[in-house]
Amino acid sequence: MRIALAVLRRDRRSQVATVLVALGVMIAVSLVLWLVAAPNGLQARADRTAWRDVVGQSDKGAISVAMNRDSYDGKLIERFDVARNEQGGIKVAAGITKFPEAGEVLLSPALADLVRTTPAEKLGNRFPGRLIGELGPEALKFPGELVAIIGHDKVENGFPAPGLEGGSGSYRDDYHGMLYLLTRVGLVVLVVPCLVLVASAARLTAAKRERRLAALRLAGASPRQVVIMTAVETAIGAVAGSVLGVVLAQPFSHITAKVPWEGGTWYPGDFVPAPAVVAAVAVLAPVLVITAAIMGLRRVVNRPLSAEEKRKVRSWRLLTIAGAMGVFFLGILYAQEAGGDSQFTVVLLGLGAVAFALVLAGPVLTAWVGRFFVGRWRTPSTLLAGRRLSGDPVAAFRGSAGVVIAVFTGSMALTMLPGLESQVPYRDGTWNENAIVAEQVTHDVTPLRLATSAPIVTMLEGKVSTGDKSDDGSYVIVGRCADVAELLTGLTCRPGPAVYASAPLQGDVFESMGPHDSVTAKLPAQYETRPFEGTSRVQVVVDADLLPTMAGKVSMVGVPTTPENRDAVHTALIGTLPGVRLVDGELRELWGSTLMDDLQRATVIGLSIAAVLGGIGAAVSAAGSVIDRRRTFGALIAAGTPIRVLGHALRREVMLPVFAVTLAACGAGIVVGLGLLTLARGLVGHGEMPITPWVVAPVGVGLVVALVAALACGPVLRGISPRDYAAE
Amino acid sequence: MNSVLAARGLVKTYGEVHALAGVDIDIKAGDVLAVVGPSGSGKTTLLHVLSGILRADGGEVFLDGRAIGELNETGRSALRRTAFGFVFQSGMLVAELTAEENAALPMLLAGGSREESLGAARLWLTRLGLQGMEKRRPGELSGGQAQRVAIARALAHRPRVIFADEPTGALDTRTGQEMMTALLQAAEETNAAVVIVTHDKAIADRALRVVEIQDGRIAAGVSA
Numbered sequence: 001m002r003i004a005l006a007v008l009r010r011d012r013r014s015q016v017a018t019v020l021v022a023l024g025v026m027i028a029v030s031l032v033l034w035l036v037a038a039p040n041g042l043q044a045r046a047d048r049t050a051w052r053d054v055v056g057q058s059d060k061g062a063i064s065v066a067m068n069r070d071s072y073d074g075k076l077i078e079r080f081d082v083a084r085n086e087q088g089g090i091k092v093a094a095g096i097t098k099f100p101e102a103g104e105v106l107l108s109p110a111l112a113d114l115v116r117t118t119p120a121e122k123l124g125n126r127f128p129g130r131l132i133g134e135l136g137p138e139a140l141k142f143p144g145e146l147v148a149i150i151g152h153d154k155v156e157n158g159f160p161a162p163g164l165e166g167g168s169g170s171y172r173d174d175y176h177g178m179l180y181l182l183t184r185v186g187l188v189v190l191v192v193p194c195l196v197l198v199a200s201a202a203r204l205t206a207a208k209r210e211r212r213l214a215a216l217r218l219a220g221a222s223p224r225q226v227v228i229m230t231a232v233e234t235a236i237g238a239v240a241g242s243v244l245g246v247v248l249a250q251p252f253s254h255i256t257a258k259v260p261w262e263g264g265t266w267y268p269g270d271f272v273p274a275p276a277v278v279a280a281v282a283v284l285a286p287v288l289v290i291t292a293a294i295m296g297l298r299r300v301v302n303r304p305l306s307a308e309e310k311r312k313v314r315s316w317r318l319l320t321i322a323g324a325m326g327v328f329f330l331g332i333l334y335a336q337e338a339g340g341d342s343q344f345t346v347v348l349l350g351l352g353a354v355a356f357a358l359v360l361a362g363p364v365l366t367a368w369v370g371r372f373f374v375g376r377w378r379t380p381s382t383l384l385a386g387r388r389l390s391g392d393p394v395a396a397f398r399g400s401a402g403v404v405i406a407v408f409t410g411s412m413a414l415t416m417l418p419g420l421e422s423q424v425p426y427r428d429g430t431w432n433e434n435a436i437v438a439e440q441v442t443h444d445v446t447p448l449r450l451a452t453s454a455p456i457v458t459m460l461e462g463k464v465s466t467g468d469k470s471d472d473g474s475y476v477i478v479g480r481c482a483d484v485a486e487l488l489t490g491l492t493c494r495p496g497p498a499v500y501a502s503a504p505l506q507g508d509v510f511e512s513m514g515p516h517d518s519v520t521a522k523l524p525a526q527y528e529t530r531p532f533e534g535t536s537r538v539q540v541v542v543d544a545d546l547l548p549t550m551a552g553k554v555s556m557v558g559v560p561t562t563p564e565n566r567d568a569v570h571t572a573l574i575g576t577l578p579g580v581r582l583v584d585g586e587l588r589e590l591w592g593s594t595l596m597d598d599l600q601r602a603t604v605i606g607l608s609i610a611a612v613l614g615g616i617g618a619a620v621s622a623a624g625s626v627i628d629r630r631r632t633f634g635a636l637i638a639a640g641t642p643i644r645v646l647g648h649a650l651r652r653e654v655m656l657p658v659f660a661v662t663l664a665a666c667g668a669g670i671v672v673g674l675g676l677l678t679l680a681r682g683l684v685g686h687g688e689m690p691i692t693p694w695v696v697a698p699v700g701v702g703l704v705v706a707l708v709a710a711l712a713c714g715p716v717l718r719g720i721s722p723r724d725y726a727a728e
Numbered sequence: 729m730n731s732v733l734a735a736r737g738l739v740k741t742y743g744e745v746h747a748l749a750g751v752d753i754d755i756k757a758g759d760v761l762a763v764v765g766p767s768g769s770g771k772t773t774l775l776h777v778l779s780g781i782l783r784a785d786g787g788e789v790f791l792d793g794r795a796i797g798e799l800n801e802t803g804r805s806a807l808r809r810t811a812f813g814f815v816f817q818s819g820m821l822v823a824e825l826t827a828e829e830n831a832a833l834p835m836l837l838a839g840g841s842r843e844e845s846l847g848a849a850r851l852w853l854t855r856l857g858l859q860g861m862e863k864r865r866p867g868e869l870s871g872g873q874a875q876r877v878a879i880a881r882a883l884a885h886r887p888r889v890i891f892a893d894e895p896t897g898a899l900d901t902r903t904g905q906e907m908m909t910a911l912l913q914a915a916e917e918t919n920a921a922v923v924i925v926t927h928d929k930a931i932a933d934r935a936l937r938v939v940e941i942q943d944g945r946i947a948a949g950v951s952a
Contacts, residue, residue, distance in 0.1 A: 380836040387824035635820035638781050640809025641837050642802070722781045725820050
């Protein structure tokens with residue numbers, strides 16, 4: 001131990017290596033703590049909003065709740081219309097001061113502020129009643145969330161619930177399940193560049209250390225003494241880095257809390273990992289680094305004279321890619337059948353296996369590239385690079401591993417993104433852009449007519465069938481064609497009653513649908529069918545004059561709006577028809593774009609971190625390879641070799657394996673991305689799987705990152721003196 | 729002046745230490761000069777200044793009558809790879825390159841073609857008794873064989889002067905002598921001058937002239 005400490009005190013290169021190990025471990029620990037805290041953030045949000053999950057989980061309940069999503073000025077509003085069903089105390093979650101009785105309203109602080117500063121007819125009238133308090137942060141998903149709980153005597157279309165009670169929430173369903181999967185994927189693919197960075201830093205002076213330890217072994221040091229020396233040398237940097245990483249994770253979590261997700265930022269406390277996790281990461285990281293350093297000494301410990309030998313790589317390593325792919329797709333098949341956490345765990349194990357296999361197979365491809373150039377070199381720099389790649393492919397590839405994993409991640413993400421985009425609920429184009437449609441209407445619409453001067457279009461949903469119970473019939477909308485055409489995309493009316501459809505209806509029995517009791521009527525024996533291509537939701541419109549007995553029955557209300565009256569109409573609809581579901585293209589698009597923004601932001605952040613980590617790892621490794629060969633380079637420079645030539649050779653050493661292996665990584669990323677997309681599609685139930693040419697873009701980015709990293713050799717190379725050939 | 733390499737009043741200091749304190753030297757074509765002296769006497773510094781690796785703080789080095797101190801680093805690099813050859817302790821071969829590629833490296837760096845450079849390298853390896861070992865890596869060669877490859881590398885581009893810094897330092901006595909024989913014979917064939925820095929008296933005795941350096945000055949110059 002004294003020798004190890006003495007080396008550290010006197011040798012500047014060992015000091016630099018220790019500092020770099022500390023930096024590498026620090027970045028790795030803080031990043032891992034950040035990534036393991038991300039699901040905690042989602043869980044914290046889910047727990048705070050657990051009171052919203054109890055709705056509709058039983059047939060009977062103390063209250064009725066109608067949940068709807070609304071928007072104002074590009075911001076989403078979560079709206080809860082509630083009514084008491086029985087007397088007695090109603091349990092409420094932390095952050096909700098009391099259950100709002102009829103005529104009482106609870107608003108989140110941000111929404112209360114917005115209501116105060118906005119004309120009532122545009123926003124405030126959507127929440128009729130007396131403001132009895134503001135929701136606390138314990139009941140909100142994120143700071144600044146817009147939430148309203150409005151008390152009524154009765155809620156049309158409400159679902160029974162025991163109360164607004166909190167508890168432990170779940171975020172692993174629907175889109176959140178997809179986001180959870182993405183955070184876990186991020187954890188797996190970012191840990192590898194972290195390990196590469198640490199390994200590169202730990203290897204910075206490995207060649208010199210191996211020679212020194214081999215000399216000590218030859219001088220009589222026991223294997224145990226050599227192992228202790230290495231452990232002490234490595235532990236100093238690793239432990240310091242781990243402590244710094246834990247300290248750095250704190251401000252890091254505050255920065256992360258500023259990144260929007262699902263429409264809002266986070267509370268700083270959301271990103272705090274459990275103390276046991278922090279302790280485990282803080283201990284495991286240095287243990288891993290020390291173990292890796294000791295494992296790297298096997299040759300010196302076992303055969304002291306072999307310190308200068310190069311490691312050979314076997315082609316079987318390539319088979320690990322096929323094996324890992326097999327494990328991954330078996331995991332996907334299992335995950336599609338299984339439920340719960342295990343489905344993610346199995347897939348992530350497969351994903352980790354693919355990433356590991358790429359790192360394992362990389363040296364084989366590196367050696368092949370090296371041999372190719374050794375056979376065809378024309379310049380000394382190509383010869384030097386080719387021989388280095390074929391002669392010591394493990395060392396040559398080590399630095400590129402992080403970049404390769406970043407490219408793998410990038411291709412995987414770019415394969416998934418367009419597919420995920422197709423799964424996000426964008427505007428479906430059924431209704432005109434300027435239309436707002438209220439569904440599940442059971443209310444008297446007179447108050448609405450009084451509240452707005454805009455034209456009100458009433459419609460009745462139903463189906464037309466043969467009357468046979470086995471006939472599902474065709475979904476139709478009954479209304480005055482000229483009025484419905486103001487709302488519905490692609491409907492062109494002509495005078496006189498008719499059915500508008502792409503083909504004649506099968507059957508003549510109309511049965512109403514919607515929240516009220518169904519009623520039936522018969523279509524006339526003769527009527528005209530006029531062409532209407534229909535939309536994804538509405539294929540048939542029946543003119544109201546064909547079903548006169550249905551007059552006055554309403555299940556949908558639509559209002560064509562102008563930009564000037566849109567907010568007022570919105571407010572009138574929600575204020576006078578509490579509990580209805582509004583179909584608003586703008587709202588739907590807002591929700592969809594929020595989700596896509598989240599995915600894109602997460603992808604960009606994840607890829608940026610992966611690229612930066614990969615680049616730093618490659619730069620440290622490239623610099624380390626120069627330091628390791630300082631004497632040889634010194635001799636070459638002394639003999640007149642231009643630094644430019646050595647610089648070329650070093651750049652090729654870094655670039656060539658990156659180019660070869662990133663192509664393979666890109667292919668693997670596309671395949672894995674399609675696999676994950678299949679799983680995500682299983683989670684949300686629909687979606688396309690398009691592949692764009694952009695999936696190969698990460699290869700270009702990877703090469704640029706590798707080139708920038710390779711440029712790090714320049715200063716180190718220029719720092720080498722021709723007299724260094726005699727240095728030791 | 730018919731010296732191929734000459735030095736006048738060379739001065740080199742490191743802080744307070746005078747590594748060279750006014751050294752004059754003349755080396756003719758075909759000359760073999762051994763520079764001896766105790767550790768820290770300035771002999772390696774002299775080799776570095778003569779070969780243009782280091783710039784002198786005072787005085788001048790002339791190659792064929794032209795001052796090399798006026799050249800910038802790029803010019804001195806070009807000079808080192810065309811007019812000079814180097815043999816270092818332990819060979820200092822590039823571990824990843826084969827013996828023939830190591831020997832061909834200076835010619836390749838000087839712009840020689842692959843075929844021409846490798847051909848010349850093979851020729852020299854054969855002359856130095858390394859036939860059949862052209863494809864071996866330095867790790868697969870003995871210390872003496874590696875030094876012969878280093879000699880081939882130093883001579884393949886037919887330099888005017890060969891600088892050897894403790895060329896036998898890592899070899900046993902017999903192998904060291906064999907290596908010296910190979911070096912001197914090869915130099916004689918090309919009429920190259922040889923400057924050897926050594927503290928091995930037996931090696932110095934093989935030189936035509938010996939100069940002893942002490943405290944940065946030539947303490948004694950002995951002609952063979």
